[in-house]
Amino acid sequence: MGKQYIIDFGKYLAEQESRIVYIIDIKGEAWREIGTLLGKVRRLKESIYDIPENKLIEEVEELDSRIAFLERKAAETLSAAEVVNIVRNPQRFTLQDILENVYDSFTELGGDGECNIDPAVVVARATISRRVKNKIHTLQVMVIGHEKGKGEEFRNGGSAKPWGNEKALRYMRIAEREGIPIHSYIFTPGAFPIEDYPGAAQAIARNLFFMAKLKVPVVSFISEGGSGGAEAIGLSDFRLMASRGYYSVISPEGAAAIEGRIREGEKVPRQLVEHCAKQLCMTAKSNLSLGTIDRIVEEPPLGAKRDDFSFFKRLRYEVMRATDEVVLKTKSFRALRAYAMSRQNRQEEKIPEEFQVHIDWNLTDAEKQRLLELRSQKYRAMGQGFKEIKPSLGKRLKEVKEATAHKIYDIRYGLLRQHRRTVKKMIEEMSSEGQVLLRAFTEPWRAAYDFFIPPTPHPVSQVNAQSPGSIFTLDWEPYVSPLANEDRTITCPNAEKYGCQDLWVPDLYGEFCGVCPTCGHHFPLEYRWYLENLFDKGTVREFSQDIVSANPLNFEGLDKKLEAARKRTGRQSGIITFDAEVCGIKMVAAMLYSDFRSGTVGCAEGEKFVRACDRARALRRPFLAYIHTTGGIRIQEGTLGVVQMPRCTVAVREYLDCGGLYIVVYDNNSYAGPVASFLGCSPFQVGIRSSRIGFAGPRVIRETTGEDIPPDYHSAKNALKRGHIQGIWDRRDFRKNLFEAMITMGGPFLYYK
Amino acid sequence: MQIDIDKLLEKYRSHPYQDYPIYSPHTGIIRFKVKEGDAVVGPGGKWLEKPGTLLYIIERERNPKKVTALFDGTVADLRMDLNGEFIHAKERVLTIRHRFTKDEVIDRILKDVLDLFSAPQRARYYLVPELSARLEKKEVQVPVEPGSECIIMSLMKRDTLLKYDGERGVIYKVYFKNGDLVEEGDPLIGICKPEQLSFVQTVVKKIRDEWEE
The missing domain is CATH 3.90.226.10 (2-enoyl-CoA Hydratase; Chain A, domain 1)
Known part of the structure; x- marks a missing residue:
């Protein structure tokens, strides 16, 4: 250790303390008796002026090597639950750090800090540039993501409220109109589960529906992917994931509470949480093998913190490379550039200072169409974790028959009807034009005719459809629920409010179709x-x-x-x-x-x-x-x-x-x-x-x-x-x-x- | 009317309860789930969504129906002789004896001795600004004359001035806050005759000091 590093022992020891606290947050205080090491650092901090400088340097150097050793060991045996601890650690990087370190410049849209419709969702117009053969190309992107905040309570831990997701949707529309790619950053434990308009579920559904055919490239990066909240901005053409991030259907605690049937308010056992975290396959490696993400962005062994600038450099490279790949796939003429990209990909361990090719992120209409097709194919190929029973010969014949029927339907209702409609519409137009022309000549004669012989009213034609009864x-013979086969009465849950009479079960589930005749309550x-x-x-x-x-x-x-x-x-x-x-x-x-x-x-x-x-x-x-x-x-x-x-x-x-x-x-x-x-x-x-x-x-x-x-x-x-x-x-x-x-x-x- | 404080208090002291008799809703076999003297509570929760203490189960046509307490209190006059027996509809099976709290006693006494001016219909109500200002200044004797306009009733964006139609007196209690939605028949203000004011104040003080809960 050079002397320049230990000019300020107090500061240096504070950093060491912070490193130990970080390991404790991840592994727990009992791991390798790390708690005693923390005590030692604290004691050293207190007695900094009582120890001779030489002795202090020795102590600090020993501590430094000990902490580095522990960090290495901690990273070697990281469990899924410990990865969750890394993601939730307040020292972890947030979207704000990405905006500041990955992009050249940015302007936050739709709010600033607390003055925001939902501070958990941050949207920004950002620029990102690349150097190709000493020429700088600046590109524009729309950044949409969750901001967990650095201890800011108003950020709600990155849990987006329904109107936060709606805000994201608004800016997705703007990005589409302007034709700029979207980079979405997912840092959410889940959506904030309230039903106030537009409603947590409905807002996510609308976002997904829109993103399914969003006509600009979308690249997402997952650090903390909490189920539905993550999907709200996560439907993308390329999914990156931090190597120490998690992406899961439910938090391990939630899964443990369900699996262990833990009552509300009771503490969930830590072992059960760890077990569930492992079972849920929520780490980046697991997700890559499941095919739910496309690539992992490597972090330092114990996760990236706010000042890991080499990580931001890698992230910058990865998001640009991912966007390039998405865009390039839509091009009809791409062989040489694709070759250049693949060569570049092989060197991914080392981040290149400049890109070998420049790829313009603007898409033509045909390319947009191709982008949507590829997105559809990508998602349709995902999540195939089901079994398919091998079809018998009869079933195969049926499949062939169905495929033929589909083709016939295509011709009948697609091709032929389209032409028939066009012809029909043309005839209608022509006949309407002709009627106007003829009317001018025939109107006086018709009026005279109607005066002498009044017209009889025509009956109104009715829609030819079967009218359904109740x-x-x-x-x-209607089907009657087996629930009706019981000779007893049942009480409507609204009986106190509406004075409903007790209902005889055979009546209720038979004639009444499971509906209380007094208040209309529907029994399942x-x-x-x-x-x-x-x-x-x-x-x-x-x-x-x-x-x-x-x-x-x-x-x-x-x-x-x-x-x-x-x-x-x-x-x-x-x-x-x-x-x-x-x-x-x-x-x-x-x-x-x-x-x-x-x-x-x-x-x-x-x-x-x-x-x-x-x-x-x-x-x-x-x-x-x-x-x-x-x-x-x-x-x-x-x-x-x-x-x-x-x-x-x-x-x-x-x-x-x-x-x-x-x-x-x-x-x-x-x-x-x-x-x-x-x-x-x-x-x-x-x-x-x-x-x-x-x-x-x-x-x-x-x-x-x-x-x-x-x-x-x-x-x-x-x-x-x-x-x-x-x-x-x-x-x-x-x-x-x-x-x-x-x-x-x-x-x-x-x-x- | 002269108020006899001791007599009034004695009335509540001798029987400081409100009895709520509980009747069977229909015929059936009854099984009690409480004992004589048991404390029971009424529905709880912010929206009264948590049912009160289970009192008994009455079963008819293999439909056991749970009957829960709707009031806080203790179980009294429990008809234990009916336990496990078939009973008729509307038969009294027990009583929930609710002991008055200090505020409840004061409220009841005030309703006895004050001249209450009630809401003619469900609407939002406001005191006229003059009265409102005087009450805000904590004036002890704010007089109200018969025929004077004292309350504004606001309904469907139309304000109607209501005239006080009782005897002359001073406002002792206002039962609503300006802008509150008040149900029809609920009291708006309690008027006390000026000469009875000191008596009423003494009664309230005495209850506050002496009533045991």
Whole structure:
């Protein structure tokens, strides 16, 4: 140690203390008796003036080598839970450090510090430059990210409120209009779970829906990727991740509380948290092997801090390189530059001072189209952690038959009808023009004729459609829930408020369809009731049954749980996808139901949903998502489950862009990930009476916000008041309303329009 | 009217309770979950979402219905002889005896001795600025004359001046804050005759000093 470093012993010892505290934060005080070392440094700090200088230098040097040794050892044995500790450490770099050290200059938009619609979300226009053959090229980007703050409470730890995500969306639109790439930086433990407008779930869903077809390159960087909150700005063409970051479906504490069935307010055992962190495969390496990220940005062994300038230099290089790669893939003429890039990539250990090629980040219309196609392909290929039963010969024949049918539909409703429409429209235009011309000549004669012989009124032609009756007037014997096979009475939960009489169970679940005749409260009914009574008799035909829920992360205990669910339901996943008809109108439907792992969405469910969406697109049919219940993303599938959010949203966006009709109907309980993505993005969302819709349950809200919520916080009524859904349907009118919706909504793309 | 302080206090002292008789909602077999003298609490939580103490379960047609306390108090007159028996509808099964708090006694006495001016309908209410200013200055005797305009009723952006129609007196208590939404029939102000003011003040003081909770 040179003397120049120890001019100020006090300062130097304070740094050493900080390094030890950092290790303690990560590994705990008991690790290698590091607590005693901290005591020694503190004692040395206090007695700095009592020890001779030579002795002090010796002591400091010994401490220095000891701390360096411990840092090396600590980095060698980092567990997943310890990585989480690194990410949450106040010494870790934040977005502000990135803006200052990665970009040449920046201007913050939509707020400054505390004077902000949501200080947890920071947006900035920034410039970043590169040197190619001694020439400087300056490029503009829109930076959107979470700011955890440096001890600033108002930043809310990077937990974006609904209006924060809406703010991000606003600036994504601006970036798209201006044609500049977006760099998004994810530093969030999760979205702030409140339902105030625009609503946590709905805001994320809208962001995902927009980002699915955002016509500029998007590169994201994950340091702390907390589930839905991360996805709100994370749907991108290239996903980078910090080597000491985490990206997870749920915090390890949350997973531990669920797995260990820990009661609210009770402390979650540390061992269980560590176990869950390991099981969730949340580290950068795990995510890279799962394919949920594209590249890891290497940090120092114990994570980058605010003053790790070499890390910022690497990050700067990586985000530029990622943007280049995204842009280059969209170019039709790129062979030489791609070769140059690949050569450059091989030298990634050392950060080059200058780039070998300059790639302009502006895209032409054709390139934008290519960018969107690539993004769609990228997300469709993600999160494939399901099993597919090998199809038999009969099934293969069926597949061939279906593929042929799709082609026929393409020709019939796509190619031919398009031309027919054009011709029809031309004839209509010409005939309207002719009518105006003829009218001038025929009007006086017609008026005279009408004077002598008054015209008889013509009957108004009616829409030729089958009018649906109520459930009671079905042409077939309605299905009655087995719940009705009990000879007893039941009390309505609103009895005290509305004076509801006790209900005889056979009446309630039979004639009353599970609805209290006094107050209209809907008692839950099994999903089969809807399958049998909502659609025309015998029209429900399931598909994608060969896709089976699996345990892609080998999460302990999940296999048993899946087996139990299979035994109970006789089904292979938490979603049923099928073709059906309502009053003669053919449709494709997806149904998440409660009996199979509480309707949680994993890889199999996501795949089936995407296939259903594609099928509806190919067959030009309306698409119904009936959510009997969903508990969110299946946590045991980790980020493979989380990526189903953007994945399914991309499929929905493509279906809607073609002019389809996507109706979402929520029943019972619909929470979390699915609502915050492929369900919440639907333009037509309806709740069945007495259902509950939201982002997080009451317990999570209490634990996150520290505030209690009223019992009806998530009720369909309140969701309607907040504008999250567009209506509330009575279960008994479901069939009628669905038919009317299909007749009155949706674009001309649909086969019957 | 002359107020007999001791007599008034004696009335509340001799029976410092409000009794809430609990009746069976319908026929059925009853099983008590409380004992005579047990303390029970009414619904709790910010939105009264947490049910009160479970009093009994009444079962009819294999539908066991839990009946919980709607008031704080103690269980009295428990019909233990009915436990496990079939009972008829509207039969008194127990009483919740709620002991008055200091404030409740004062409130009740004031309602007995003051001339109350109540809200004619559900609306927002304001004191006229003159009265409001005088009360803000903590004036002890703010007089109100019969026929004088003392309160503004604000409903659907239309303000109506309400005239006091009772006997002449001074404002002893205002039951609302300016701009509060008051339900129909709820008291707005309590008027005390000037000559009774000292009596009322003495009663309130005596209760504050002597009432045991």
